[in-house]
Amino acid sequence: MSPASPSSRATRPRGRSPRFLKPALAVIALALVAGGAWWWQGSRASTGEGPWRTAPVERGDIRVAISATGTLSATSTVIVGSQISGQVTDVLVDFNDTVEAGQVIARIDPSTYQAQIDQGNAQVLSARASLAQAEAALRNAELDHRRKSDLGNTQLVARADVDLSRAALDQARAQRDAARAQIAQQTASTRTSQVNLERTVIRSPVDGVVLVRNIEPGQTVAASLQAPELFTIAEDLSKMQIQLEVDEADIGQVEVGQGVSFSVDAFPDRQFRGEVAQVRLSATNTNNVITYPVVVSVDNSDRTLLPGLTVNAEIEVSRRDGVLKVSNAALRYKPSDAQLAASQGPGPRAGGGSGVADDLAKAAQALEPTAQQQSAFDEALAAIRERMAARQAAAPAPGAGGGMFGGPGMRVVTSGGGDMAAQIRQRMLQRYQQDFAAFRATLDDNQRVQWDRALNATVGARRAPLYRLVDGQPQAVMVRVGASDGSATEIAGAVQEGDLVITGERAAP
Incomplete structure (x- = not known):
């Protein structure tokens, strides 16, 4: 029995090891989960994001399309038609063929128009014969009138005979003129037939490529009401x-x-x-x-x-190119009044130099004003800032449902806000024109044009609130909004590249 005792003691620890292994693994897993949660919370705390989703202000390009x-x-596309009617005898080009100006591309049966020319030539000859007869009759009438006039002067013939001879002379002249007109008419008619004969040959009016061919040999085209379209040629x-x-x-x-x-x-x-x-x-x-x-x-x-x-x-x-831009989600985000009250107390104001007055100050500096001009501008700007400060002090806090940012009473003037927004911009423009009237009077003509342009652009610019994340808390800032490509928008104001702006809220853990 004694030899079996050591063996029994040797196998007992191996029988107990699985009993302690599972609890140990569970403790290790819980420790890892707790450590990961602690690290994640610490990472969020270190970045200052808290319960908000953020996106950085970036510098890049905005392309609006x-x-x-x-x-x-x-x-240039030319439609080649026919001014005459007839049967197509030849089609000399096909689709995609390259043609030159004057090149023959089709022919129409010319026999009808050739017959008209022959007939016209015969009529011209007949008219010329009639003219010869009229001229002979005229010469006879002239001689007869001359003889009777001489006899009438000596009282050898009656005055009535002299008058009849004069009438016969006038009639002969009229017949001659009519014969000449007949020749001109028949010649013109023949010339028209000649033109129509030439039109039986269809030529390309331009250099180009045949895009469409609407005729085949043997087809009859009718040009009685409108010119039929035979070819379409791209120049x-x-x-x-x-x-x-x-x-x-x-x-x-x-x-x-x-x-x-x-x-x-x-x-x-x-x-x-x-x-x-x-x-x-x-x-x-x-x-x-x-x-x-x-x-x-x-x-x-x-x-x-x-x-x-x-x-x-x-x-x-x-x-x-190279402008500050931010995700459009940041411009859509609006925190609740409670969040603003909890994070900033009395309520946010327009941050830094992002307001209209500060933009106008930059515009005035671009004019390189003299000391007198700068003094006039500073006086007007001080009056505007005093008025704005009094208005902000009288405005209700965001928690009370008003204020410049975040509350239900917030109003942002944009360039597409309808009639009300247009009226607001117009009143703002008139007010600023009155405020800076003395400053504008000190400017020369070139400076005045630049100032008027800058004032109109600044007052008409779109503005919207952004919420920067500063020390883990949202801070409202009003920015000027520029071009947008649908996903990002150009901004200008009291923001810098790399600033984190809030785009939304994280789901509660």
Whole structure:
């Protein structure tokens, strides 16, 4: 029995080890979860984000484009028709053939017009014979009248005979003139037939490429009411154009010379470029949707693009390079009054130099004013700041439902806010014009023009509140809003590159 005892003691620890392993692993896992949670909370605290989602203010490019569709066509397309009726005897060109100006491309049976010419020539000969008869009769009438006039002077013939001879002379002259007119008429008729005979030969009016051929040999064309269309010739396919239909809401941003990028389904991997050549004023109403035609010129030197292709185009109406921009979500975010009251107490104000007055101060500095001009501007600006401070002091706190930012009573003047916004901007402009009237009077003509332009642009600029994250708390700042590409918007004001702005709130853990 004694030899088995050591063996029994040796196997007992291995039998107890699984009993202690599972609790130990559970303790380690709980410790790791607790450590991860502690690290995540510490990371959020270190970044100062707290319960908010943020995005940085970045510096980059803003490209604003308008989308539109259209169709490619040749810059100059000529429709070749027939001015005469007849049977087509020859068609000398086909689709896609290159033709030159004056080249014969079709013929119409000329026999009818040749017969008319022959008939006209015969009528001219007949008229000339009639003229010869009339001229002979005229000469006889002249001699007869001369003889009777001489006899009448000597009282050898009656005065009535002299009068009759004079009448016969006038009649002979009229018949001669009528014969001459008949010749001219028949000659003109023959010339018309000759012109129609020449029109039986259809020639290309321009150098180009045949796009459409509507006739076949043996076909009869009738030109009684309108000229039938025989061919369509594109004058130069190396220069093409696109006619885009632009919505009335966007047409105000389109100008001649703006760049256009477009694609066609035939070449999905290629991007083509063009330029706005014309903004036409003829509006089109389709199911109460108003559009305006915009013509885009396109260089097609490689002859890749084909007439009739459907185009998906973007007109680059604005491009801002190297500007401060922020996500559009930051401009849409509005914290509750309670959040603002808890984070900032009495309520936020327009941050720093982001207001209209500060923008005007920068505009005045750009004029390089003299000491007298600067003094006049400073006096006007001090009066404006005093008025604004009094107005802000009298405004209710955000928690009371008012204030400049965040509350239900917030009003942001934008460039597209309808009649009310337009009236507000107009009143603001008039007020600032009155405030700076003395300063404007000190400017010279060139400075006055620059100042008026800057004042109109500043007052008419769109403004909106942003909420920066400062020390873990939101801080409201009013910024001037510029161009937007749909995802990011240009801003200017009391913000810097790298500032964190709030775009939303995090879900509660």
